[in-house]
Amino acid sequence: MNTPARRSRVRSAALAASAALLLGLAVAPAAQAGTDGAKRTKTLHELARETGRYFGSAVDNPELADTEFADLLGKEFGQTTPGNGMKWYATEPQRGVFDYTAGDEIVNYAKAEHLKVRGHTLLWHNQLPSWLTSGTWTKDELRSILKNHITNVVKHYRGKVFAWDVANEIMNEDGTYRQNIFYKTIGPSYIADALRWARAADPHVKLYLNDYNVEAIGPKSGAYYTLIKQLKADGVPIDGFGMQAHLALQYGFPDRLQQNIQRFADLGVDVAITELDIRMILPSDTAKLAEQADWYGKVTDACLAVRRCVGITVWGYTDRHSWIPSVFQGEGAALPWDENLQHKPAYDAIHDALAAAAQED
Template sequence: MRTTHIRSAAFATATVLLLGGLASAPAATADSGGKTQTLHDLARDQGRYFGSAVDNPELADTPYADLLGSEFGQTTPGNGMKWYATEPQRGVFDFTAGDEIVRYAQSKGLKVRGHTLLWHSQLPDWLNNGTWSADELRSILRNHITKVVKHYRGKVFAWDVANEIMNEDGTYRENIFYKTLGPGYIADALRWARAADPKVKLYLNDYNVEGTGAKSDAYYALIKQLKADRVPIDGFGMQAHLALQYGFPYQMRQNIQRFADLRVDVAITELDIRMFLPADEAKLAQQADWYGQVTDACLAVKRCVGITLWGYSDRHSWIPGFFEGEGAALPWDENLRRKPAYDAIRKALTD
């Protein structure tokens, strides 16, 4: 899960110039009525959803928002449901940003994933800078989860309840909740979310967990224990913020399967595949191959329920603002033209 999308004018100009001759034409897949099928249409035929995150300022970009509403079947608010936005003052809730995205999604027929109830980042100052006893923080956390989940009950189909709670070595991240409450806060958060909405799907969510390793092993052990303890846990979210320079997580399919074997759903929740700029034909081809492989990995496991891009166009991407010299991470370019990655996704969904 990442913060607000930041655009770079220099990056935008360079990408438009470079990719002008590299954007691909749409594949001609049509339904029985002759209408060209969208990515979501193709995913739905496979029993999945295909979606994209969106942030509130992007809804004002009408061509972008229109394409989002027509190509996808699901969306995730990039920032509007995070703690800093929903409870900016203790006990004072503001659902303006999240509600705007829910209304947009409803108008376009999109499902909404809730994101996120607790995370170590983007917490409001009053919470981050407070000195809390265990009882106080437990009450704050319970109240926040209860109020937010109840507000969106029936409007979201899943929640990222706890986000990025593990370090790379598989130890617990020492966030404000862990340091004050211990690891039991995770089970508590899941129980409180279930009490507030008995029908919503409850997820843990993190990055660098797509392949096997210490971090994904830690989540596997945690979910296994939560299931044994009868704690409500319905799914595991693999963010899939990938980068060409770090290699593809080739155990992804097997890793998805082992989580599915724990009787939880798996979702690809924040997919993007960045590269060092400038982009070129070889990098875009490799990127396309990876997008296809991620889609294949999800389709290979019945309990992999869907894929969400973290934004679908380089026009609104968080990557250039957080990874200097990197970008071109998404299947559409700055001008909303389809890149080779788009065709690779279509091919995987069609095959």
């Protein structure tokens, strides 16, 4: 599927589109032509659906007020992930007091726009409420708190989300367990507990582990491979592995991405690209935009080459609403649409990869 000729065509198109973009010659999205000269009349979602997958974008609640942004999100994509509205600080701001306002807003928007929703996330070491992080808990107390949180949140969204990032970012770069509040108090068994409690609360939702810097084959992804293999051997419910894919041009493309996706699929779980963006050191230029486009095409191709890679979600689709500049000083331009909601070469590369796969299917 990912032939040299195809990659060459995508890269050539990206170079041409980059030059046009920088010269101010980019045409309106609906009129942009594919590498074969055909008009791009199908959305990324429509093309992905033809391959049996989804293509989505995250959204945060304040962004819904940008009606131009929200309208395009609903038209171009088939799935969305709440950026913050379902995290612990938002859903249980006081112990035992649940607030689903932010999450429900995105679920209601998604329902109106016919988007499916990935739940994100049931437990994470960041964005926890102060009542939880400042408390002194015994193992049994924290297990009870965790069970109550997961049970309430998953039951509330039962039938409204198709998957949950149950445990997010639980490994260090060297493949050891992250020393978060749950690990330090409960031990590694909290992961299996969380998965079992989520399954009990919603027998039909897909349950994922999710992390960054796991796209390449290395110690961190290897730790997840070992963990998922053990969880399955122990009969713990685990349905998928989420590769966030927050990539950066200056660090190189992840080594053996397709092979890594395949080895997790061979364990009998689905794989999803869950938070894709590809940042660069600013300012952008023709060469960087072309390389970025090539990478977006490669990530898409890698997913398409593995049947159990079920979908791709970009972490926001436009540079207008991106977390990158506020976190990585001097970096940005990470997404397939620019700040004016115009296609960048990255969009062309994704579209061409999906279109080629859809034709083959």
